[in-house]
């Protein structure tokens with residue numbers, strides 16, 4: 131589920147739909163959580179879907195670290211990729227704003243966290259665009275991302291967190307409160323980042 135102060139919009143550059151903020155959202159706010167209405171499919175259940183449903187599910191879903199295929203019921207399935215994303219994962223089932231988000235600003239994530247089947251070419255236009263998405267992420271890189279997430283969590287103290295009650299992760303609130311460590315970002319990947327996959 132996307133943060134309530136977001137909306138779907140049509141990009142004018144041919145990318146299609148995206149999600150943007152409709153109000154200021156402070157750094158450290160959860161922008162997306164997996165909730166009880168999101169669809170969770172095993173690998174076998176995904177493969178058994180008939181076309182054209184299979185194509186829709188593959189285009190709009192992502193694979194989590196457990197190998198499950200998730201299709202968000204709301205605008206979350208239309209969040210676009212950026213190599214300089216608005217949000218990153220804090221645990222498997224939540225994403226946090228890395229910086230303050232202004233009204234009208236697009237909400238993006240990094241598909242490197244989505245366990246892509248095969249690398250995609252990227253032309254997102256962000257400063258430092260990596261040119262491709264997917265595959266193992268070098269350890270120094272994901273540790274840098276981890277520090278960004280930890281800093282955002284530290285900055286979240288006192289912020290309103292409307293998505294916490296909706297998150298399937300029962301530990302989301304205690305992580306944000308600093309009562310639990312931030313889960314390693316590398317855990318969101320099936321093949322450990324920084325190592326060759328099987």
Ligand SMILES: [Zn+2]
Pocket residue numbers: 212213252253254255256258259260261262
């Ligand atoms: Zn890029």
